[in-house]
Amino acid sequence: MDVSQYLEIFLDETNEHLQNLNTQILSLEQEPGNMDTINEIFRAAHSLKGMAGTMGYKRMQNLTHDMENVFSEVRNGNITVKANMIDVLFQCLDALEEYTTNIRENADEGTNDNEPLIKQLNDILNGGSSDEAGESPAQQEEAPAEAKAPAGNGSKKWLDIKLGDSEKSVFKEAVSQGKKVYGMTVKVQESCILKAARAFLVFKAIEETSEILVSSPSAQDIEDEKFDLDFSLIVISEAPLEQVIAAAKNVSEIEDVTGDVLDPDHIPSADDSDAEGAQEDEPVKEKPGKAPAVQAAPAASAAPAKSGKTKADEKKPAAGKPVVNRTVRVDIEKLDTLMNLVSELIIAKNSLVSASAASGNSSTAVNEQIEYLESVTTSLHESVMKVRMVPIESTVSKFPRMVRDLQKTLGKKMELHMSGEETELDRTVVDEIGDPLMHLLRNSADHGLESAEVRKERGKPEVGSIFLDAYQDGNNVVIEVRDDGNGIDTQAVREKAIEKGIVTPEQAENMSEKDSIDLLFHAGFSTAKTVSDVSGRGVGLDVVKSKIEALSGEVEVKSKLGEGSAWIIRLPLTLAIIQALMVDIGNEKYAISLGSIQTIEDISPADVKLVQAKEVIQLRDIVIPLIRLNEILDVESKKDPHENLVVVVVKKGDKQAGLVVDELIGQQEIVIKSLGKYISKCKIISGATVLGDGEVALILDANTLI
C-alpha cells in the first residue's frame, strides 16, 4: 500500500499527539483523578493507534494499542493511576518517539518491538482487571448490538442496524429532548486506498455536530478496514440532516452519503430480529483472546454515545465542545516564498516612492495612490508575518516532562514554572530555539540548583524552582530562564578558566563580574566537577550563544551568588522586514531598527560632558554615553563640529546609548538581506537592505554598539 503521500501528515500529527500525551500524562501525575485529562489521553492514544494502523506501522500500533487499553481501564475506574504506571507510560512515549524518528529518517519504524514495555503495560492491566470481572458483561452487551448488515434494503443499509437496549434508551431520550435521529450510509470511492482513514474522518466530521449511536460494521471493524465500500451509522443530532450529510461528504474520496430521519416508533431492535441475526451476533460476543475492555474501548471512543454508561457524560462534550478552529496546514517553504514576494513588493514600492519624489512634478493623485499602496503593503506584510507566527508553546511544552525526568536522574527536587507560552515568534525561530532553551534549563537544573540538603541548610525551600518566562518587549521577544539556586560562582569560573588555559592568572585578576560570567560561553568550558549525563561536557553554553546569535538574538546573564541566576534571551520578532530609521553619516546611508530607538535628541556641543575621558550626555537625569558613529564606521563626518549634534538614543534592555549621526533621512520599511558569510567579520552591521533607488544601505546593529 502506498502511503507515502500521507507520511508528512502522519508525522506531523503523530508529533502533535505525542506532545499532547506528554503534557496530559504530566498533569495526570499531578491530579490522578481528573476525568477530562484521562479522556484526553485516551483520545490521543486512540488517534495515534488508528493512524499508525492505517499507515501500516504494526509495532507502533501494538504499543499504542496496549497503552490505550491501560487508559481505557483507568477511564473505567478499574485501575488507579500510580507513580510507576506514569513512569511506564513515559517510557512508552519515548519508545513511540523513537518509532517516529525512525519513520521520519527512513520511512520505517525499525525493529524494536519494545516487548518489555508491552509486558509492563499488560502487568498494569492485569493488576487492575481482577475486579473488572463484574463489569465485563455490561461491556459485552454492546457487541451484540452491532449486527453485520446483511444484504437488502438497497442503499438504505442503515435500516439493517439493530439496536440493543442501551442504545434504544439513548435513542428515546434523545428524541424526547427534541433531537433528531438519522440513519446514514456512507459509500467510499473504489479508488480509495485508506478506507479506514477516510471512515475515521467521516466519524470525526459527523461528531462535530452529532453523536454517533451505532455504526455497522462496528467502529473496531471499520478501523481495521473490515468493511467493503460502505458503512452505516445511526446518529443523534440537533443539526439538520443535510448538514450532517454535507459534513460527511466533505471528506475527500467519499463517493456518496445517503441518509434519512428515523422514526422513533420503528426502532429496529435486536430483540425482535430474526434468529439468523442473533446467531450472527454470537461469534462477535464470544470472540476469544481479546479482553472485553479491548473491544469496548475503541468502539466507545469512536462512538462515545454508544455505551449506556457514558450517557451522563455524553451531553457534556456536545454542548461544551470548543469551537474548532478552521485551519490549513501549509508547508513552511510556501510561506517563505510568499514572504520573499512580499519583500520584493516592498522594495518595488520603495522604488516607486523615490522615483516619484525624484521626478519632482508628482501630482496629488499619484501621491495618494502611493500612500494607499504603502498602507496595503504594510498590512500585507503584517498579515504574512502573523501567518508565520506560532506560539512558543509547541517548543516549551516538552520541558515540564524533561524537568521531571531530570529530577529523577539528578536526584534533586525541582519544579518548573512556565509563563507566557502563548507568546508568538516566527516559526523558524520557534523551531530553532528549543535546543538552546533545553540547554539552559538543564544547566539550571544541574549546576544552578543545589541538592535538597544544601537548600535546607541555606534556609531555602527544599524544592528548587526553575522559571521559564516569555514575553514581548517592543520589537523583541524575551525568554527568561531563571532559577533560585546557587547562582554563578565567578571565582570558581575564573579559576576554572585559568586551569583550562582560557585566560592567564593576570587577566583573571582584572576581570569584572560580567567578564567572568562571559567566560561561561567560551567553547570547551564547563564548571561541573564531574561529567554527568545532563551537562558538563563542555558543549552547551557556547552552542547556546552561537545559536541565539544566529537567530539575531542575544543572551544576557544575571546572577547573584547564593540566590540564583537568570539567563535572558532576546529575540527579534521578525527576521525579514523591519521599520527602520534611515540616517546619514558622512556620505553613507545607514538604517537603525526603529525597535531599538528610544528617542531622537538635538544636543548642543556644549552639553557634551566627559566622564573618564568618554563623552556622555545627560538626558532627563540619566547619563547616557555618546557613540560617534562616524568614528566607529571610519567615515569623515561632513558636519561642522560647532553645530548641534543629532543623537539617536537607543536602548538594549535597561542600557542606553546615544548614537551621533550627521542627519536623519526618515522612517522606512526595509527588507533585511544578509551580507552573507563572506562579510561576517563586521559585527556592528547586522545586514543590508536595498533602497528605493537600488542602492544598498547597511543596517546598524545598535545592540552591539552598546
Add this chain to the structure above:
Amino acid sequence: MMDEELKVVGETTQFIVIKLGDEQYGIDIKYIDNIVRMQHITRVPKVDAYLKGVINLRGEVIPVMSIRIKMGLEPDVETKSSRIIILKLEQQGTIGVIVDEVKEVVTLENDQIEKIAYDSKEDKNSFLCGIGKCDGGLISLLDLNSVVLESV
C-alpha cells in the same frame, strides 16, 4: 581506459580573459554567473581592505572584492571598461570581483595549459593554477578559491 585517455587529451576549458593592469588573466567560465558594469559599491566598515563592499544585483546583496588589492597590486582605478564579474562558488557563495577590462572568451585545450608547481616562497604564485598559451600570448589562469579565500 582508452576512451578516458582520449577524453583527457581532447578536453577543453573555456576561460574569460580579463585584464588587470598590463597582465592578462583567465577565469574558468563555469564559475561565472554574470558580468555587470561598474556601479556604486556600498562600503562595509571594519572589514579587510580587499573587500570593497556590497552591491545590489537584482535585489540580492552581493559582496564585491578587489583582486588587485588581494594580489598586492595597485588599487583599482575605475574606468569605462571596468567590470564586476559575479562568481558563483560552492563554498563562499556569490561574490563579485572587480576587473579592469573583460576582453574575450578563449577555449584552451588541456595541452595548452601549463600547470605551475606551487611555490610556497613566492606568494603571488598561489593565486594561479596554471598558465594558458593562446595565439602567442600568455594568460595567467586564476585559482579562484585562493583568490577569494579569506586572508587570515
